[in-house]
Every structure is written in C-alpha cells, then in structure tokens.
Amino acid sequence: MSRKLVILHIDGVSANTLERALGDGDMPHLQRLVDAEDYELHRYRCGLPSTTPFAQAGILYGDNSEIPSFRWWDRERRVLVQFGAGSTFEKVADKYFAGCTPLTQDGACIAACYPAGAADDFGIAYQDRSYGREPRSRSAAGVLVPYLANPVHLGDWVWQTVAVFGRTARDYATSRSEGRHPAPPYVATDVAEEIFVHHLTRYAVQRAMREAYSPIYAGFYAFDETAHAFGPTDPSALRVLKHVDHTVEKIASARGGGYELVLLSDHGQVDTTPFAAAAGRAFGDVLATLLPGFHVQEVKGKTYGRSKDKASGQVTAALSGGAAHVYFTDRSARMGYGELMARHPDLAAGIAALPEVAMVMLRDGGEDVFAIARGELRGAAIKPLLAQHDDPDILYEQMRRLNSFRSSGDLVAFGSFIEGKQVNFENQAGGHGSIGGEQLHPFVLAKRRWALDTSRVRSAHELHPILGELRDDLASGRR
Numbered sequence: 001m002s003r004k005l006v007i008l009h010i011d012g013v014s015a016n017t018l019e020r021a022l023g024d025g026d027m028p029h030l031q032r033l034v035d036a037e038d039y040e041l042h043r044y045r046c047g048l049p050s051t052t053p054f055a056q057a058g059i060l061y062g063d064n065s066e067i068p069s070f071r072w073w074d075r076e077r078r079v080l081v082q083f084g085a086g087s088t089f090e091k092v093a094d095k096y097f098a099g100c101t102p103l104t105q106d107g108a109c110i111a112a113c114y115p116a117g118a119a120d121d122f123g124i125a126y127q128d129r130s131y132g133r134e135p136r137s138r139s140a141a142g143v144l145v146p147y148l149a150n151p152v153h154l155g156d157w158v159w160q161t162v163a164v165f166g167r168t169a170r171d172y173a174t175s176r177s178e179g180r181h182p183a184p185p186y187v188a189t190d191v192a193e194e195i196f197v198h199h200l201t202r203y204a205v206q207r208a209m210r211e212a213y214s215p216i217y218a219g220f221y222a223f224d225e226t227a228h229a230f231g232p233t234d235p236s237a238l239r240v241l242k243h244v245d246h247t248v249e250k251i252a253s254a255r256g257g258g259y260e261l262v263l264l265s266d267h268g269q270v271d272t273t274p275f276a277a278a279a280g281r282a283f284g285d286v287l288a289t290l291l292p293g294f295h296v297q298e299v300k301g302k303t304y305g306r307s308k309d310k311a312s313g314q315v316t317a318a319l320s321g322g323a324a325h326v327y328f329t330d331r332s333a334r335m336g337y338g339e340l341m342a343r344h345p346d347l348a349a350g351i352a353a354l355p356e357v358a359m360v361m362l363r364d365g366g367e368d369v370f371a372i373a374r375g376e377l378r379g380a381a382i383k384p385l386l387a388q389h390d391d392p393d394i395l396y397e398q399m400r401r402l403n404s405f406r407s408s409g410d411l412v413a414f415g416s417f418i419e420g421k422q423v424n425f426e427n428q429a430g431g432h433g434s435i436g437g438e439q440l441h442p443f444v445l446a447k448r449r450w451a452l453d454t455s456r457v458r459s460a461h462e463l464h465p466i467l468g469e470l471r472d473d474l475a476s477g478r479r
C-alpha cells in the first residue's frame with residue numbers, strides 16, 4: 001500500500017536532549033507515539049558548521065557545500081549572505097543546488113530556509129521569518145485568514161500569547177535574579193516565534209495533509225530560539241519541548257490518508273558564554289587592535305577601528321554561534337596562509353592567544369593550518385587537540401571539509417570551552433555552529449521496521465539519500 005510522508009524538523013534539539021526529555025516524561029505524547037508505533041531514536045552527525053542553513057541544505061538537497069556558516073561574505077557577489085530576518089540568500093541562490101533532486105520535489109516545504117522543489121510552502125518561509133516569496137508560494141492571506149477565522153484557533157492563539165508572554169517575562173526575571181545572563185533580543189524573538197509561526201506552521205502542516213501533499217517537510221524553531229535565549233538545559237527551554245510535544249500530538253492525530261511521520265533535528269545546542277562577557281571586549285574590537293588602520297564590521301554587531309572612509313582596509317567578522325569567519329572584504333578570493341602571514345604576521349597568533357579562542361583555522365594551498373595558543377599545527381597534527389571535542393578522526397574530516405570551502409573566512413576562529421560552557425561569538429546563553437558537546441549530534445526518530453541506518457552519516461547531506469529512499473519506498477509500498 002502506498003504511504004505518504006510528513007517530516008517535522010525540530011530545530012536545535014540534540015539526540016541527548018530528546019532522549020532526556022522522553023526519559024524524564026517531558027514529552028508524554030511523543031512517548032506514547034514511540035511506544036504505540038515502535039519508533040527508535042537514531043543519532044547522526046550534522047557536520048560543520050552545526051547550523052540550520054548548512055544542515056537543512058544537506059537534508060533537503062543532499063548538498064551543503066559552500067555554506068560555511070549561518071552568515072558569510074560572498075566575495076564574488078560582494079554580498080553578506082544571511083538567513084533569518086532580512087535573508088539575503090536569494091542574491092546567491094543561483095550558485096547553489098544545481099543538479100540536485102530536492103527531498104520535497106512536488107511536495108510541501110513549510111518554514112524552511114529553502115524552497116526545496118516543493119509545489120507549495122503554504123506562505124511560510126523560514127528565510128525571512130514571515131511569508132514566502134517563491135513563485136509557487138501560496139499567498140500569506142491564503143493561510144492566515146482561514147486560520148484566524150476559526151474561533152478555536154483564535155482562542156488558542158490568544159491564550160498562548162498571554163501564557164507565553166507571562167512565562168517568558170517570569171523566566172527572564174528569574175534568570176537575571178539568579179545572576180545569569182539571558183539574551184534580550186532572543187527573548188523577544190522566541191516569544192514572537194513561539195506564539196505565531198509555530199502555530200501557523202502546525203496549521204499549515206495539517207492543511208497540507210488534508211490536501212494530500214507528499215512529502216511534507218516543516219520546520220519548528222521555538223526550542224532553538226528559547227535555548228539561544230536561556231540555554232538548552234534551562235527549564236524554559238525544556239518547557240518549550242512540552243509545547244513541541246503538543247504539536248507532534250496534533251499532527252500525529254490528524255494523520256489521515258496514509259501518512260507516515262518522521263521527526264528529526266538539524267543540530268543540537270550547548271550552554272555558552274558570550275565572547276564579549278568572557279573577554280571584556282567585543283571580538284571586533286580585538287580584531288581592530290590587531291589590524292591598525294582597518295575598519296572592522298561585526299555581523300551582527302557594531303563597527304570598530306578606523307572609520308570606513310579613512311581606513312586602509314575593510315574586515316568583516318561573520319559571527320555564528322561558537323565560530324567566527326573573518327573576511328578581508330576588499331578581496332575577490334580567499335587569502336591563503338602565505339599571503340596572510342606576509343601581510344598580517346601577528347593576526348592569527350594574536351587571535352589564537354586569547355583564552356576565549358580554542359583555535360584559528362587557515363588554508364595553505366591544499367593544507368590545513370591551525371593556530372593555537374602555543375604555536376601552529378599542520379594537518380592531522382591537530383587531532384590530539386580535537387579529542388576533547390569529539391571523535392578526533394571524524395571531527396578532523398569535518399573541519400577539513402569546512403576549510404576547503406572557497407566561501408569560508410580568510411581565518412576561522414572557534415570558541416574555547418571555559419568551565420563547561422563554550423565561548424560564543426554572538427550574545428546568546430545557548431549556541432551552536434561550532435565544535436564540541438551536543439551541537440554536532442542531532443537525531444532522527446523513525447519507525448524501527450524501516451531500519452534506517454544513520455550510523456555512517458557524518459554530515460547532514462548524507463541523510464538526504466536515506467530519507468529520499470524512505471520516501472520512495474513508502475510511496476511504492478515497498479517499506
């Protein structure tokens with residue numbers, strides 16, 4: 001019998017986080033589904049960078065090359081590429097995914113970074129946190145009006161709004177009174193995210209199922225947003241998992257017409273300390289000191305050093321969680337090790353000497369160079385140092401791949417772990433995008449009888465053929 005497929009992407013939930021939440025009884029609806037339909041938890045490796053645009057491109061297209069970060073400088077187009085509010089990916093989109101077969105070809109792809117060949121996105125695109133602008137996108141009103149016209153939805157939404165605002169304000173106050181540092185911009189966005197886009201996405205999935213689309217892929221970001229604001233192990237982040245649990249239950253129970261359900265995440269999160277708090281100054285400020293005469297732009301942040309019109313050169317620091325890509329933006333190609341050392345001999349060593357930085361990665365022809373506090377290591381000589389972060393052989397290959405991207409920074413800095421927390425270049429209490437801890441270890445929750453094998457997945461793009469095969473086998477009745 002032919003079956004359809006719906007995949008729910010629960011952003012930022014590591015395999016361990018999900019396992020703990022199920023074990024602690026925080027997701028009772030999901031636990032019932034796991035028991036009743038015999039699901040099993042698979043672990044996989046998302047690869048580096050451990051961030052949504054990279055992982056989701058891998059899952060949806062089977063290709064995530066040249067996506068070095070959540071935000072980066074495109075040297076050829078001279079564009080700062082970023083996702084989230086004010087996404088600029090469309091300015092470089094034509095350079096990506098040629099010849100790929102998208103996972104959601106002719107299906108529905110809701111609240112994702114990319115259209116992924118879908119026939120419809122139900123008007124919700126993650127790329128700008130509002131409404132899709134793809135040619136085949138349904139109009140926003142087409143989804144929003146029927147949603148709000150239903151008094152049950154409206155009541156649910158108003159109730160949730162009040163509850164979530166109250167809860168977030170309380171969590172924020174508690175967090176501050178206990179001497180912790182929640183990240184205010186994230187507190188605001190997670191509230192907006194949680195009450196609005198989450199509900200709308202859930203509703204869109206239910207509609208897509210009624211309209212018999214397959215496969216359906218939908219992104220839910222409330223956990224990730226809350227974990228950025230408060231940290232992934234904070235009670236408020238765990239509370240959002242209960243909200244996710246409720247959503248899974250709604251969608252699972254609305255499955256008519258032969259839908260099978262898969263849950264997955266794209267990366268995990270780790271507890272973090274903002275760089276500026278740990279170092280006492282911003283990362284851009286450090287760069288400006290090491291590069292006298294330069295204008296340094298932190299994205300997203302302030303500017304440092306000389307004013308733009310009087311500067312001898314321009315530097316952009318694209319900050320993404322626990323990793324930072326540093327670009328000399330006057331250049332049209334990535335600067336190699338030799339030229340960098342000739343022009344700025346103290347720069348890499350100066351960054352690597354900071355206790356907040358674990359290492360700085362550079363490229364010398366086809367070779368990887370790592371600047372660390374006590375000097376420089378080449379190639380596999382870095383492996384003993386990587387062992388504290390993950391399996392050193394696998395992590396080394398993941399770092400080599402990132403370092404092979406033409407779009408990576410001239411230098412790439414990775415935050416160190418201080419007292420169990422990773423130094424994060426963005427002002428967040430929880431983060432990802434770098435190496436170490438659970439950020440590199442997301443999950444796939446699938447029925448045991450499908451016998452998925454994710455044990456060899458070392459980057460999210462290797463998950464694409466596994467899910468594509470499942471989709472096709474379900475459609476043809478083979479699995």
Ligand SMILES: [Zn+2]
Nearest residue numbers: 012224228432
């Ligand atoms: Zn995130």
